[in-house]
Amino acid sequence: MTASPISARRRRLSVLIRSSGFLAVCIMVTNIATYGFQIIAARILGPSQYGGVASMMSLLLVVGVVQLGMQATASRRVTGAPGQERAIEQTVLRATYRAAIVVGVVMLVASPLVWRVLRLDSIYPALLVAVCAVPLTIMGGQAGVLQGERRWLSLAMVYLALGIPRLVVTTAAMWIRPTEGAAMAGVALAQFAPAIVGWWVLRRRTPPAGAIGPVKPVVVEMLHGSFALLGFFALSNVDILIARNVLSDHVSGLYAGGLILTKAVLFLPQFVVIIAFPSMSAESSRRSALLRSLALVGGLGACAIAGSWLLSWLAMIFIGGPDYAEIQDLLWVFAILGMVLSVLQLLVYSVLARRSRLSAYLLWIAVVAVLVLGATQTSVAGLVWTVLSVDAALAAVLLTVTFWRLSQPPTTPDPNPLPNQ
Numbered sequence: 001m002t003a004s005p006i007s008a009r010r011r012r013l014s015v016l017i018r019s020s021g022f023l024a025v026c027i028m029v030t031n032i033a034t035y036g037f038q039i040i041a042a043r044i045l046g047p048s049q050y051g052g053v054a055s056m057m058s059l060l061l062v063v064g065v066v067q068l069g070m071q072a073t074a075s076r077r078v079t080g081a082p083g084q085e086r087a088i089e090q091t092v093l094r095a096t097y098r099a100a101i102v103v104g105v106v107m108l109v110a111s112p113l114v115w116r117v118l119r120l121d122s123i124y125p126a127l128l129v130a131v132c133a134v135p136l137t138i139m140g141g142q143a144g145v146l147q148g149e150r151r152w153l154s155l156a157m158v159y160l161a162l163g164i165p166r167l168v169v170t171t172a173a174m175w176i177r178p179t180e181g182a183a184m185a186g187v188a189l190a191q192f193a194p195a196i197v198g199w200w201v202l203r204r205r206t207p208p209a210g211a212i213g214p215v216k217p218v219v220v221e222m223l224h225g226s227f228a229l230l231g232f233f234a235l236s237n238v239d240i241l242i243a244r245n246v247l248s249d250h251v252s253g254l255y256a257g258g259l260i261l262t263k264a265v266l267f268l269p270q271f272v273v274i275i276a277f278p279s280m281s282a283e284s285s286r287r288s289a290l291l292r293s294l295a296l297v298g299g300l301g302a303c304a305i306a307g308s309w310l311l312s313w314l315a316m317i318f319i320g321g322p323d324y325a326e327i328q329d330l331l332w333v334f335a336i337l338g339m340v341l342s343v344l345q346l347l348v349y350s351v352l353a354r355r356s357r358l359s360a361y362l363l364w365i366a367v368v369a370v371l372v373l374g375a376t377q378t379s380v381a382g383l384v385w386t387v388l389s390v391d392a393a394l395a396a397v398l399l400t401v402t403f404w405r406l407s408q409p410p411t412t413p414d415p416n417p418l419p420n421q
Contacts, residue, residue: 024271026156030163031267037167038260041183044174047253047323052180054256055118055244056129057187058237063133065233066103067140069226070096072277072352073218074144079278089145089202095218096141104134118244121180128184135195142198148278154201155274161197165190225352231363232348235394236266236341238367239387242374247383255380257324258334261315265304265338266345269297273349280353290350290402297346301339308335326380333384340391347398359401366394 038057042050074092107114107130114126139158146155170186240259243252272293279289308315309332316328327334351359369390377383 023152023156026160027271030159033163033167035264037170040171044178048249049180051253051256052120053183055240058240061237062233064136065226065229066099067137068229069222070140071144072225073222074141075148078148091218092141095215100134100137103137104130107133125181125184128188131188132191135192138195139198158194158198161194165193228348228360231360234367238370254327258327262334262338265335266341269300269342272296277349280350293346297342305335308332337388340395343395347402350402366390
């Protein structure tokens with residue numbers, strides 16, 4: 001008599017952990033761990049050393065556009081060809097490994113430039129950024145396949161492996177030696193964990209003979225997607241690079257502390273983008289998925305802004321404590337910047353889902369505007385208000401363009417991901 005209730009509970013638990021809701025929880029845990037690392041780094045290293053780490057993490061986000069471009073490409077292709085997942089998977093993974101090698105080599109060659117531009121203590125942290133780029137790119141193709149197949153449990157494990165090891169390993173490294181080099185060594189070591197988990201969950205999946213398609217179309221689509229994502233991540237990270245070059249080490253460190261809150265608000269609704277992207281890739285559900293996602297992203301952002309305004313003293317604890325007290329009155333502005341960036345991120349993925357390219361150029365125009373206007377600022381307040389103004393204007397334009405495009409009838413069918421179909 002007791003076996004049946006136990007079996008029912010096990011079935012319910014199995015359904016729960018394989019649901020998109022469980023993935024959302026795991027992504028939020030990963031984001032908490034990721035920003036827990038930044039909070040701990042800000043406290044252990046102090047404003048001067050943390051400014052260097054923050055700038056390298058921002059650079060790593062920009063480098064990660066190849067990973068995200070591959071993830072979006074894989075997810076869209078798998079979604080568009082039900083029943084052919086294994087063939088697409090193998091094609092995507094072949095392209096992913098090649099892209100990882102190229103990105104790693106490029107960052108290795110660029111490491112002296114990274115060292116000089118970011119004003120790091122030595123070249124070794126810049127070399128570690130190149131090491132991070134390889135498993136980071138590999139993770140992108142793996143996650144894209146799992147996302148397109150809606151294998152939420154496996155994808156959740158990949159994301160957990162991205163955040164928790166970084167928090168644990170990097171904290172230990174900084175505790176032993178509180179330098180920017182030790183911090184990046186911990187990040188580099190932990191970055192291999194999600195790629196290993198991705199390999200494990202995708203092992204032994206052999207497609208039918210002759211079903212694997214050419215790599216070139218995947219790479220071309222990935223490059224187009226990466227161009228738009230690079231524009232977004234350049235826009236969302238160029239301000240810390242400006243701060244490192246136009247403000248003093250102390251003031252740029254204060255700005256980096258404020259960006260902890262910005263990035264927390266930006267990535268808080270990341271699960272919305274990941275879960276909604278397959279639906280945004282389908283013509284029939286594209287508009288409704290975007291509307292629901294915008295409502296959820298806006299709601300979460302509004303809560304974060306209200307919290308940073310009413311509980312700024314509590315927010316200060318999480319961005320580094322008394323050393324960053326000079327920016328307490330600006331925390332709500334950093335939170336607004338994070339919400340605007342989260343809306344922009346969702347709109348960029350909507351662009352990728354429908355394979356539109358025009359909107360990507362608007363992102364790069366905004367990057368140029370931030371560079372030009374930001375270079376004239378001399379304070380934390382001036383820089384954050386300048387960046388927020390440019391980003392808000394871009395969000396308004398992209399919203400208008402996106403909904404106008406979605407209101408138009410499709411002119412051509414979405415191409416099949418495999419060229420032999």
